[in-house]
Amino acid sequence: MSKRRIYWTLQIIGWSVLIMFEYVPYVLEYGFDWDNFYNALINIVLGIILTHTYRLVIRKWNWSSLPLPSLGFRVVVSALVLGLIMALINQPLDRHTLEQNLLDQPLVFWGYVLSWWKSLLAWMLSYTVYHYLEQTRLADYEKIMLTMSMREAEAKVLRSQLNPHFTFNALNSIRALVYEDPAKAQIGITQLSNILRNSLLADRRKTVDLQEELRTVEDYLELEKVRYEDRLQYKILADPHTVYWQVPPMMLQTLVENGIKHGVAKEMGGGFVELSSEIVDDVLLIIIRNSGRLTSTESTSSESGGVGLKNTAERLSVLYGKGASFRIFQEDEKTVRSEVRVPTMSENPVISAKEIRSF
Structure with a gap:
Protein backbone atom coordinates (compact mmCIF):
# COMPACT_ATOMS: atom_id res chain seq x y z
CA MET A 1 0.00 0.00 0.00
CA LYS A 143 24.18 13.70 2.23
CA ILE A 144 25.03 10.08 1.48
CA MET A 145 24.29 10.54 -2.23
CA LEU A 146 26.40 13.71 -2.28
CA THR A 147 29.27 11.91 -0.57
CA MET A 148 29.03 9.02 -3.03
CA SER A 149 29.00 11.45 -5.97
CA MET A 150 32.07 13.23 -4.61
CA ARG A 151 33.85 9.91 -4.10
CA GLU A 152 33.05 8.85 -7.65
CA ALA A 153 34.35 12.16 -8.99
CA GLU A 154 37.53 11.72 -6.95
CA ALA A 155 37.97 8.20 -8.30
CA LYS A 156 37.66 9.42 -11.90
CA VAL A 157 40.23 12.14 -11.30
CA LEU A 158 42.63 9.68 -9.72
CA ARG A 159 42.22 7.23 -12.60
CA SER A 160 42.72 9.93 -15.22
CA GLN A 161 46.01 10.95 -13.61
CA LEU A 162 47.46 7.51 -14.30
CA ASN A 163 46.97 7.41 -18.07
CA PRO A 164 49.80 9.66 -19.41
CA HIS A 165 52.26 8.35 -16.82
CA PHE A 166 52.40 4.75 -18.04
CA THR A 167 51.84 5.70 -21.71
CA PHE A 168 55.11 7.62 -22.00
CA ASN A 169 57.09 4.83 -20.34
CA ALA A 170 55.55 2.20 -22.61
CA LEU A 171 56.32 4.25 -25.75
CA ASN A 172 59.93 4.60 -24.66
CA SER A 173 60.15 0.83 -24.21
CA ILE A 174 58.88 0.04 -27.70
CA ARG A 175 60.72 2.76 -29.60
CA ALA A 176 64.02 0.88 -29.91
CA LEU A 177 62.32 -2.16 -31.47
CA VAL A 178 61.01 -0.43 -34.58
CA TYR A 179 64.30 -0.80 -36.54
CA GLU A 180 66.08 -3.58 -34.63
CA ASP A 181 63.33 -6.20 -34.51
CA PRO A 182 60.09 -5.35 -36.37
CA ALA A 183 58.41 -8.62 -35.29
CA LYS A 184 58.96 -7.78 -31.64
CA ALA A 185 57.85 -4.24 -32.37
CA GLN A 186 54.54 -5.56 -33.65
CA ILE A 187 54.11 -7.62 -30.49
CA GLY A 188 55.04 -4.58 -28.45
CA ILE A 189 52.49 -2.44 -30.25
CA THR A 190 49.83 -5.06 -29.53
CA GLN A 191 50.81 -5.09 -25.87
CA LEU A 192 50.76 -1.30 -25.75
CA SER A 193 47.34 -1.19 -27.41
CA ASN A 194 46.05 -3.63 -24.78
CA ILE A 195 47.33 -1.37 -22.03
CA LEU A 196 45.85 1.74 -23.64
CA ARG A 197 42.49 0.02 -24.12
CA ASN A 198 42.39 -1.01 -20.49
CA SER A 199 43.44 2.49 -19.50
CA LEU A 200 40.55 4.00 -21.45
CA LEU A 201 38.10 1.51 -19.96
CA ALA A 202 39.45 2.31 -16.50
CA ASP A 203 37.72 5.70 -16.67
CA ARG A 204 34.38 3.94 -17.13
CA ARG A 205 34.72 1.10 -14.65
CA LYS A 206 35.26 1.23 -10.94
CA THR A 207 36.69 -2.29 -10.72
CA VAL A 208 37.85 -5.12 -12.99
CA ASP A 209 38.63 -8.81 -12.56
CA LEU A 210 42.06 -9.44 -11.08
CA GLN A 211 42.95 -11.66 -14.04
CA GLU A 212 42.35 -8.74 -16.41
CA GLU A 213 44.55 -6.52 -14.30
CA LEU A 214 47.26 -9.20 -14.26
CA ARG A 215 47.22 -9.38 -18.06
CA THR A 216 47.80 -5.62 -18.18
CA VAL A 217 50.70 -5.98 -15.74
CA GLU A 218 52.20 -8.79 -17.82
CA ASP A 219 51.96 -6.69 -21.01
CA TYR A 220 53.65 -3.83 -19.22
CA LEU A 221 56.45 -6.03 -17.87
CA GLU A 222 57.05 -7.50 -21.31
CA LEU A 223 57.44 -4.01 -22.71
CA GLU A 224 59.83 -3.09 -19.92
CA LYS A 225 61.91 -6.20 -20.61
CA VAL A 226 62.57 -4.82 -24.08
CA ARG A 227 64.35 -1.93 -22.42
CA TYR A 228 66.01 -3.73 -19.51
CA GLU A 229 66.46 -7.15 -21.18
CA ASP A 230 68.07 -9.58 -18.72
CA ARG A 231 68.33 -6.89 -16.07
CA LEU A 232 64.62 -7.38 -15.37
CA GLN A 233 63.20 -10.68 -14.15
CA TYR A 234 59.60 -11.04 -13.16
CA LYS A 235 57.22 -13.66 -11.82
CA ILE A 236 53.42 -13.60 -11.43
CA LEU A 237 51.82 -16.16 -9.13
CA ALA A 238 48.04 -15.85 -8.76
CA ASP A 239 45.87 -18.14 -6.68
CA PRO A 240 43.11 -19.43 -9.01
CA HIS A 241 40.54 -18.50 -6.36
CA THR A 242 41.49 -14.82 -6.68
CA VAL A 243 41.35 -14.26 -10.44
CA TYR A 244 37.73 -13.07 -10.42
CA TRP A 245 38.17 -10.79 -7.42
CA GLN A 246 37.33 -7.16 -8.21
CA VAL A 247 40.18 -4.65 -7.98
CA PRO A 248 40.62 -1.03 -9.13
CA PRO A 249 41.77 -0.89 -12.78
CA MET A 250 45.43 0.00 -13.50
CA MET A 251 46.27 -0.07 -9.79
CA LEU A 252 48.73 -2.98 -9.91
CA GLN A 253 50.35 -1.68 -13.09
CA THR A 254 51.09 1.56 -11.25
CA LEU A 255 52.70 -0.27 -8.32
CA VAL A 256 54.78 -2.45 -10.62
CA GLU A 257 55.86 0.63 -12.56
CA ASN A 258 56.85 2.30 -9.31
CA GLY A 259 58.89 -0.77 -8.33
CA ILE A 260 60.77 -0.77 -11.63
CA LYS A 261 61.38 2.97 -11.73
CA HIS A 262 62.60 3.34 -8.15
CA GLY A 263 63.97 -0.15 -7.64
CA VAL A 264 65.09 -2.25 -10.58
CA ALA A 265 66.19 0.73 -12.73
CA LYS A 266 68.56 1.94 -10.00
CA GLU A 267 70.23 -1.40 -9.41
CA MET A 268 73.50 -1.83 -11.32
CA GLY A 269 72.86 -5.50 -12.05
CA GLY A 270 69.14 -5.14 -12.51
CA GLY A 271 66.57 -6.80 -10.31
CA PHE A 272 63.28 -8.61 -10.06
CA VAL A 273 59.57 -8.02 -9.66
CA GLU A 274 57.31 -10.64 -8.10
CA LEU A 275 53.54 -10.38 -7.88
CA SER A 276 51.38 -12.86 -5.98
CA SER A 277 47.77 -13.03 -4.81
CA GLU A 278 45.95 -15.08 -2.21
CA ILE A 279 42.89 -14.95 0.00
CA VAL A 280 43.51 -14.38 3.70
CA ASP A 281 40.55 -14.15 6.11
CA ASP A 282 38.13 -13.48 3.24
CA VAL A 283 40.25 -10.58 2.04
CA LEU A 284 42.28 -10.49 -1.17
CA LEU A 285 45.96 -10.00 -0.37
CA ILE A 286 48.18 -8.86 -3.24
CA ILE A 287 51.92 -8.76 -2.63
CA ILE A 288 54.41 -7.04 -4.91
CA ARG A 289 58.10 -7.54 -4.17
CA ASN A 290 60.85 -5.79 -6.08
CA SER A 291 64.54 -5.12 -5.82
CA GLY A 292 65.50 -1.79 -4.32
CA ARG A 293 65.39 0.37 -1.25
CA LEU A 294 62.80 2.82 -0.09
CA THR A 295 63.95 6.42 -0.30
CA SER A 296 62.39 9.85 0.21
CA THR A 297 61.51 9.92 -3.49
CA GLU A 298 58.84 7.32 -2.79
CA SER A 299 57.12 9.32 -0.09
CA THR A 300 53.57 10.48 -0.71
CA SER A 301 54.79 14.04 -1.14
CA SER A 302 56.99 13.23 -4.15
CA GLU A 303 56.02 13.19 -7.80
CA SER A 304 55.99 9.42 -7.92
CA GLY A 305 54.25 9.03 -4.63
CA GLY A 306 51.72 11.73 -5.47
CA VAL A 307 50.64 10.02 -8.67
CA GLY A 308 51.39 6.40 -7.83
CA LEU A 309 51.54 5.37 -4.20
CA LYS A 310 49.33 8.14 -2.86
CA ASN A 311 46.72 7.50 -5.55
CA THR A 312 46.69 3.80 -4.73
CA ALA A 313 45.82 4.48 -1.10
CA GLU A 314 43.22 7.11 -2.04
CA ARG A 315 41.55 4.94 -4.69
CA LEU A 316 41.24 2.06 -2.25
CA SER A 317 39.76 4.38 0.36
CA VAL A 318 37.28 5.86 -2.12
CA LEU A 319 36.08 2.46 -3.35
CA TYR A 320 36.21 0.30 -0.22
CA GLY A 321 36.47 2.57 2.80
CA LYS A 322 38.30 1.18 5.82
CA GLY A 323 37.94 -2.38 4.56
CA ALA A 324 40.90 -1.94 2.19
CA SER A 325 44.48 -0.98 2.92
CA PHE A 326 47.81 -0.35 1.23
CA ARG A 327 51.30 -0.24 2.66
CA ILE A 328 54.84 -0.30 1.32
CA PHE A 329 57.88 -1.16 3.43
CA GLN A 330 61.43 -2.48 3.31
CA GLU A 331 61.15 -6.25 3.62
CA ASP A 332 64.91 -6.76 3.83
CA GLU A 333 68.04 -4.92 2.85
CA LYS A 334 67.52 -5.42 -0.89
CA THR A 335 63.77 -5.95 -1.24
CA VAL A 336 60.81 -3.58 -1.11
CA ARG A 337 57.41 -5.08 -0.38
CA SER A 338 53.99 -3.62 -1.20
CA GLU A 339 50.78 -5.12 0.19
CA VAL A 340 47.27 -4.38 -1.01
CA ARG A 341 44.27 -5.73 0.84
CA VAL A 342 40.90 -5.63 -0.92
CA PRO A 343 37.58 -6.74 0.66
CA THR A 344 34.80 -8.43 -1.25
CA MET A 345 32.66 -5.31 -1.48
CA SER A 346 32.63 -1.61 -0.79
CA GLU A 347 31.70 -0.33 2.66
CA ASN A 348 29.73 2.49 1.06
CA PRO A 349 26.03 1.95 1.69
CA VAL A 350 23.88 1.08 -1.32
CA ILE A 351 20.94 3.46 -1.49
CA SER A 352 17.85 2.95 -3.57
CA ALA A 353 17.40 5.57 -6.25
CA LYS A 354 13.66 5.78 -5.55
CA GLU A 355 12.53 9.09 -4.16
CA ILE A 356 11.74 9.13 -0.46
CA ARG A 357 8.19 10.49 -0.18
CA SER A 358 6.54 11.51 3.05
CA PHE A 359 2.84 11.54 3.90
Whole structure:
Protein backbone atom coordinates (compact mmCIF):
# COMPACT_ATOMS: atom_id res chain seq x y z
CA MET A 1 0.00 0.00 0.00
CA SER A 2 1.33 3.43 -0.95
CA LYS A 3 2.00 6.10 1.65
CA ARG A 4 -0.69 8.31 0.15
CA ARG A 5 -3.31 5.58 0.55
CA ILE A 6 -2.15 4.88 4.10
CA TYR A 7 -2.48 8.57 4.91
CA TRP A 8 -6.09 8.84 3.72
CA THR A 9 -7.02 5.54 5.37
CA LEU A 10 -5.69 6.76 8.70
CA GLN A 11 -7.44 10.11 8.25
CA ILE A 12 -10.85 8.54 7.63
CA ILE A 13 -10.55 5.82 10.28
CA GLY A 14 -9.01 8.15 12.87
CA TRP A 15 -11.63 10.87 12.64
CA SER A 16 -14.47 8.36 12.39
CA VAL A 17 -13.35 6.62 15.58
CA LEU A 18 -12.87 9.94 17.40
CA ILE A 19 -16.30 11.32 16.51
CA MET A 20 -18.10 8.00 17.04
CA PHE A 21 -16.44 7.71 20.44
CA GLU A 22 -18.51 10.71 21.52
CA TYR A 23 -21.57 10.12 19.34
CA VAL A 24 -22.31 6.50 20.31
CA PRO A 25 -22.60 7.20 24.09
CA TYR A 26 -24.88 10.13 23.24
CA VAL A 27 -27.16 7.86 21.18
CA LEU A 28 -27.23 5.24 23.93
CA GLU A 29 -28.29 7.86 26.45
CA TYR A 30 -30.67 10.08 24.43
CA GLY A 31 -31.60 7.92 21.47
CA PHE A 32 -30.96 8.16 17.76
CA ASP A 33 -31.45 11.52 16.05
CA TRP A 34 -30.86 12.14 12.36
CA ASP A 35 -29.72 15.72 12.98
CA ASN A 36 -27.05 14.58 15.41
CA PHE A 37 -26.03 11.82 13.03
CA TYR A 38 -25.56 14.33 10.22
CA ASN A 39 -23.64 16.60 12.58
CA ALA A 40 -21.31 13.68 13.38
CA LEU A 41 -20.67 13.07 9.70
CA ILE A 42 -20.03 16.78 9.15
CA ASN A 43 -17.51 16.79 12.00
CA ILE A 44 -15.68 13.82 10.46
CA VAL A 45 -15.42 15.59 7.12
CA LEU A 46 -14.51 18.88 8.78
CA GLY A 47 -11.77 17.27 10.85
CA ILE A 48 -10.28 15.67 7.75
CA ILE A 49 -10.41 18.96 5.82
CA LEU A 50 -8.81 21.03 8.60
CA THR A 51 -6.01 18.58 9.35
CA HIS A 52 -5.34 18.06 5.67
CA THR A 53 -5.05 21.83 5.28
CA TYR A 54 -2.52 21.80 8.11
CA ARG A 55 -0.60 19.08 6.23
CA LEU A 56 -0.47 21.25 3.10
CA VAL A 57 0.75 24.24 5.10
CA ILE A 58 3.51 22.37 6.93
CA ARG A 59 4.77 20.90 3.67
CA LYS A 60 4.52 24.10 1.61
CA TRP A 61 6.34 26.23 4.15
CA ASN A 62 8.68 23.40 5.18
CA TRP A 63 8.01 23.76 8.89
CA SER A 64 9.87 20.55 9.65
CA SER A 65 13.16 22.31 8.83
CA LEU A 66 12.57 24.90 11.59
CA PRO A 67 14.23 24.69 15.02
CA LEU A 68 12.21 22.60 17.45
CA PRO A 69 11.06 25.54 19.65
CA SER A 70 9.70 27.42 16.60
CA LEU A 71 8.12 24.26 15.23
CA GLY A 72 6.50 23.44 18.57
CA PHE A 73 5.05 26.94 18.91
CA ARG A 74 3.50 26.76 15.44
CA VAL A 75 1.98 23.35 16.16
CA VAL A 76 0.38 24.51 19.42
CA VAL A 77 -1.00 27.72 17.87
CA SER A 78 -2.29 25.87 14.80
CA ALA A 79 -4.08 23.34 16.99
CA LEU A 80 -5.67 26.17 18.99
CA VAL A 81 -6.85 27.96 15.83
CA LEU A 82 -8.31 24.78 14.31
CA GLY A 83 -9.90 23.86 17.65
CA LEU A 84 -11.56 27.28 17.75
CA ILE A 85 -12.85 26.79 14.18
CA MET A 86 -14.29 23.39 15.08
CA ALA A 87 -15.98 24.82 18.17
CA LEU A 88 -17.49 27.80 16.33
CA ILE A 89 -18.86 25.65 13.51
CA ASN A 90 -20.45 23.30 16.01
CA GLN A 91 -22.19 26.17 17.82
CA PRO A 92 -25.67 27.29 16.70
CA LEU A 93 -25.31 29.83 13.91
CA ASP A 94 -27.74 32.49 15.15
CA ARG A 95 -26.15 35.47 16.88
CA HIS A 96 -28.23 35.23 20.09
CA THR A 97 -27.13 31.71 20.98
CA LEU A 98 -23.54 32.46 20.07
CA GLU A 99 -23.53 35.54 22.30
CA GLN A 100 -25.00 33.50 25.13
CA ASN A 101 -22.17 30.98 24.87
CA LEU A 102 -19.48 33.63 24.64
CA LEU A 103 -20.78 36.07 27.23
CA ASP A 104 -22.88 34.13 29.72
CA GLN A 105 -20.92 30.86 29.76
CA PRO A 106 -17.42 31.62 28.46
CA LEU A 107 -15.80 28.83 30.46
CA VAL A 108 -18.11 26.21 28.95
CA PHE A 109 -17.40 27.46 25.47
CA TRP A 110 -13.63 27.59 25.95
CA GLY A 111 -13.73 24.19 27.57
CA TYR A 112 -15.39 22.96 24.39
CA VAL A 113 -12.59 24.62 22.39
CA LEU A 114 -10.02 22.98 24.63
CA SER A 115 -11.57 19.59 24.02
CA TRP A 116 -11.20 19.99 20.26
CA TRP A 117 -7.73 21.48 20.74
CA LYS A 118 -6.48 18.35 22.54
CA SER A 119 -7.75 16.05 19.81
CA LEU A 120 -6.29 18.19 17.04
CA LEU A 121 -3.01 18.65 18.91
CA ALA A 122 -2.62 14.88 19.22
CA TRP A 123 -3.12 14.49 15.45
CA MET A 124 -0.78 17.38 14.60
CA LEU A 125 1.97 16.19 16.90
CA SER A 126 1.79 12.69 15.43
CA TYR A 127 1.98 13.94 11.86
CA THR A 128 4.61 16.63 12.59
CA VAL A 129 6.91 14.18 14.37
CA TYR A 130 6.56 11.71 11.51
CA HIS A 131 7.18 14.42 8.90
CA TYR A 132 10.16 15.73 10.86
CA LEU A 133 11.72 12.25 11.00
CA GLU A 134 11.07 11.74 7.27
CA GLN A 135 12.74 15.06 6.45
CA THR A 136 15.72 14.11 8.61
CA ARG A 137 15.97 10.75 6.84
CA LEU A 138 15.74 12.47 3.45
CA ALA A 139 18.48 14.92 4.44
CA ASP A 140 20.70 12.01 5.51
CA TYR A 141 19.95 10.28 2.21
CA GLU A 142 20.95 13.39 0.24
CA LYS A 143 24.18 13.70 2.23
CA ILE A 144 25.03 10.08 1.48
CA MET A 145 24.29 10.54 -2.23
CA LEU A 146 26.40 13.71 -2.28
CA THR A 147 29.27 11.91 -0.57
CA MET A 148 29.03 9.02 -3.03
CA SER A 149 29.00 11.45 -5.97
CA MET A 150 32.07 13.23 -4.61
CA ARG A 151 33.85 9.91 -4.10
CA GLU A 152 33.05 8.85 -7.65
CA ALA A 153 34.35 12.16 -8.99
CA GLU A 154 37.53 11.72 -6.95
CA ALA A 155 37.97 8.20 -8.30
CA LYS A 156 37.66 9.42 -11.90
CA VAL A 157 40.23 12.14 -11.30
CA LEU A 158 42.63 9.68 -9.72
CA ARG A 159 42.22 7.23 -12.60
CA SER A 160 42.72 9.93 -15.22
CA GLN A 161 46.01 10.95 -13.61
CA LEU A 162 47.46 7.51 -14.30
CA ASN A 163 46.97 7.41 -18.07
CA PRO A 164 49.80 9.66 -19.41
CA HIS A 165 52.26 8.35 -16.82
CA PHE A 166 52.40 4.75 -18.04
CA THR A 167 51.84 5.70 -21.71
CA PHE A 168 55.11 7.62 -22.00
CA ASN A 169 57.09 4.83 -20.34
CA ALA A 170 55.55 2.20 -22.61
CA LEU A 171 56.32 4.25 -25.75
CA ASN A 172 59.93 4.60 -24.66
CA SER A 173 60.15 0.83 -24.21
CA ILE A 174 58.88 0.04 -27.70
CA ARG A 175 60.72 2.76 -29.60
CA ALA A 176 64.02 0.88 -29.91
CA LEU A 177 62.32 -2.16 -31.47
CA VAL A 178 61.01 -0.43 -34.58
CA TYR A 179 64.30 -0.80 -36.54
CA GLU A 180 66.08 -3.58 -34.63
CA ASP A 181 63.33 -6.20 -34.51
CA PRO A 182 60.09 -5.35 -36.37
CA ALA A 183 58.41 -8.62 -35.29
CA LYS A 184 58.96 -7.78 -31.64
CA ALA A 185 57.85 -4.24 -32.37
CA GLN A 186 54.54 -5.56 -33.65
CA ILE A 187 54.11 -7.62 -30.49
CA GLY A 188 55.04 -4.58 -28.45
CA ILE A 189 52.49 -2.44 -30.25
CA THR A 190 49.83 -5.06 -29.53
CA GLN A 191 50.81 -5.09 -25.87
CA LEU A 192 50.76 -1.30 -25.75
CA SER A 193 47.34 -1.19 -27.41
CA ASN A 194 46.05 -3.63 -24.78
CA ILE A 195 47.33 -1.37 -22.03
CA LEU A 196 45.85 1.74 -23.64
CA ARG A 197 42.49 0.02 -24.12
CA ASN A 198 42.39 -1.01 -20.49
CA SER A 199 43.44 2.49 -19.50
CA LEU A 200 40.55 4.00 -21.45
CA LEU A 201 38.10 1.51 -19.96
CA ALA A 202 39.45 2.31 -16.50
CA ASP A 203 37.72 5.70 -16.67
CA ARG A 204 34.38 3.94 -17.13
CA ARG A 205 34.72 1.10 -14.65
CA LYS A 206 35.26 1.23 -10.94
CA THR A 207 36.69 -2.29 -10.72
CA VAL A 208 37.85 -5.12 -12.99
CA ASP A 209 38.63 -8.81 -12.56
CA LEU A 210 42.06 -9.44 -11.08
CA GLN A 211 42.95 -11.66 -14.04
CA GLU A 212 42.35 -8.74 -16.41
CA GLU A 213 44.55 -6.52 -14.30
CA LEU A 214 47.26 -9.20 -14.26
CA ARG A 215 47.22 -9.38 -18.06
CA THR A 216 47.80 -5.62 -18.18
CA VAL A 217 50.70 -5.98 -15.74
CA GLU A 218 52.20 -8.79 -17.82
CA ASP A 219 51.96 -6.69 -21.01
CA TYR A 220 53.65 -3.83 -19.22
CA LEU A 221 56.45 -6.03 -17.87
CA GLU A 222 57.05 -7.50 -21.31
CA LEU A 223 57.44 -4.01 -22.71
CA GLU A 224 59.83 -3.09 -19.92
CA LYS A 225 61.91 -6.20 -20.61
CA VAL A 226 62.57 -4.82 -24.08
CA ARG A 227 64.35 -1.93 -22.42
CA TYR A 228 66.01 -3.73 -19.51
CA GLU A 229 66.46 -7.15 -21.18
CA ASP A 230 68.07 -9.58 -18.72
CA ARG A 231 68.33 -6.89 -16.07
CA LEU A 232 64.62 -7.38 -15.37
CA GLN A 233 63.20 -10.68 -14.15
CA TYR A 234 59.60 -11.04 -13.16
CA LYS A 235 57.22 -13.66 -11.82
CA ILE A 236 53.42 -13.60 -11.43
CA LEU A 237 51.82 -16.16 -9.13
CA ALA A 238 48.04 -15.85 -8.76
CA ASP A 239 45.87 -18.14 -6.68
CA PRO A 240 43.11 -19.43 -9.01
CA HIS A 241 40.54 -18.50 -6.36
CA THR A 242 41.49 -14.82 -6.68
CA VAL A 243 41.35 -14.26 -10.44
CA TYR A 244 37.73 -13.07 -10.42
CA TRP A 245 38.17 -10.79 -7.42
CA GLN A 246 37.33 -7.16 -8.21
CA VAL A 247 40.18 -4.65 -7.98
CA PRO A 248 40.62 -1.03 -9.13
CA PRO A 249 41.77 -0.89 -12.78
CA MET A 250 45.43 0.00 -13.50
CA MET A 251 46.27 -0.07 -9.79
CA LEU A 252 48.73 -2.98 -9.91
CA GLN A 253 50.35 -1.68 -13.09
CA THR A 254 51.09 1.56 -11.25
CA LEU A 255 52.70 -0.27 -8.32
CA VAL A 256 54.78 -2.45 -10.62
CA GLU A 257 55.86 0.63 -12.56
CA ASN A 258 56.85 2.30 -9.31
CA GLY A 259 58.89 -0.77 -8.33
CA ILE A 260 60.77 -0.77 -11.63
CA LYS A 261 61.38 2.97 -11.73
CA HIS A 262 62.60 3.34 -8.15
CA GLY A 263 63.97 -0.15 -7.64
CA VAL A 264 65.09 -2.25 -10.58
CA ALA A 265 66.19 0.73 -12.73
CA LYS A 266 68.56 1.94 -10.00
CA GLU A 267 70.23 -1.40 -9.41
CA MET A 268 73.50 -1.83 -11.32
CA GLY A 269 72.86 -5.50 -12.05
CA GLY A 270 69.14 -5.14 -12.51
CA GLY A 271 66.57 -6.80 -10.31
CA PHE A 272 63.28 -8.61 -10.06
CA VAL A 273 59.57 -8.02 -9.66
CA GLU A 274 57.31 -10.64 -8.10
CA LEU A 275 53.54 -10.38 -7.88
CA SER A 276 51.38 -12.86 -5.98
CA SER A 277 47.77 -13.03 -4.81
CA GLU A 278 45.95 -15.08 -2.21
CA ILE A 279 42.89 -14.95 0.00
CA VAL A 280 43.51 -14.38 3.70
CA ASP A 281 40.55 -14.15 6.11
CA ASP A 282 38.13 -13.48 3.24
CA VAL A 283 40.25 -10.58 2.04
CA LEU A 284 42.28 -10.49 -1.17
CA LEU A 285 45.96 -10.00 -0.37
CA ILE A 286 48.18 -8.86 -3.24
CA ILE A 287 51.92 -8.76 -2.63
CA ILE A 288 54.41 -7.04 -4.91
CA ARG A 289 58.10 -7.54 -4.17
CA ASN A 290 60.85 -5.79 -6.08
CA SER A 291 64.54 -5.12 -5.82
CA GLY A 292 65.50 -1.79 -4.32
CA ARG A 293 65.39 0.37 -1.25
CA LEU A 294 62.80 2.82 -0.09
CA THR A 295 63.95 6.42 -0.30
CA SER A 296 62.39 9.85 0.21
CA THR A 297 61.51 9.92 -3.49
CA GLU A 298 58.84 7.32 -2.79
CA SER A 299 57.12 9.32 -0.09
CA THR A 300 53.57 10.48 -0.71
CA SER A 301 54.79 14.04 -1.14
CA SER A 302 56.99 13.23 -4.15
CA GLU A 303 56.02 13.19 -7.80
CA SER A 304 55.99 9.42 -7.92
CA GLY A 305 54.25 9.03 -4.63
CA GLY A 306 51.72 11.73 -5.47
CA VAL A 307 50.64 10.02 -8.67
CA GLY A 308 51.39 6.40 -7.83
CA LEU A 309 51.54 5.37 -4.20
CA LYS A 310 49.33 8.14 -2.86
CA ASN A 311 46.72 7.50 -5.55
CA THR A 312 46.69 3.80 -4.73
CA ALA A 313 45.82 4.48 -1.10
CA GLU A 314 43.22 7.11 -2.04
CA ARG A 315 41.55 4.94 -4.69
CA LEU A 316 41.24 2.06 -2.25
CA SER A 317 39.76 4.38 0.36
CA VAL A 318 37.28 5.86 -2.12
CA LEU A 319 36.08 2.46 -3.35
CA TYR A 320 36.21 0.30 -0.22
CA GLY A 321 36.47 2.57 2.80
CA LYS A 322 38.30 1.18 5.82
CA GLY A 323 37.94 -2.38 4.56
CA ALA A 324 40.90 -1.94 2.19
CA SER A 325 44.48 -0.98 2.92
CA PHE A 326 47.81 -0.35 1.23
CA ARG A 327 51.30 -0.24 2.66
CA ILE A 328 54.84 -0.30 1.32
CA PHE A 329 57.88 -1.16 3.43
CA GLN A 330 61.43 -2.48 3.31
CA GLU A 331 61.15 -6.25 3.62
CA ASP A 332 64.91 -6.76 3.83
CA GLU A 333 68.04 -4.92 2.85
CA LYS A 334 67.52 -5.42 -0.89
CA THR A 335 63.77 -5.95 -1.24
CA VAL A 336 60.81 -3.58 -1.11
CA ARG A 337 57.41 -5.08 -0.38
CA SER A 338 53.99 -3.62 -1.20
CA GLU A 339 50.78 -5.12 0.19
CA VAL A 340 47.27 -4.38 -1.01
CA ARG A 341 44.27 -5.73 0.84
CA VAL A 342 40.90 -5.63 -0.92
CA PRO A 343 37.58 -6.74 0.66
CA THR A 344 34.80 -8.43 -1.25
CA MET A 345 32.66 -5.31 -1.48
CA SER A 346 32.63 -1.61 -0.79
CA GLU A 347 31.70 -0.33 2.66
CA ASN A 348 29.73 2.49 1.06
CA PRO A 349 26.03 1.95 1.69
CA VAL A 350 23.88 1.08 -1.32
CA ILE A 351 20.94 3.46 -1.49
CA SER A 352 17.85 2.95 -3.57
CA ALA A 353 17.40 5.57 -6.25
CA LYS A 354 13.66 5.78 -5.55
CA GLU A 355 12.53 9.09 -4.16
CA ILE A 356 11.74 9.13 -0.46
CA ARG A 357 8.19 10.49 -0.18
CA SER A 358 6.54 11.51 3.05
CA PHE A 359 2.84 11.54 3.90
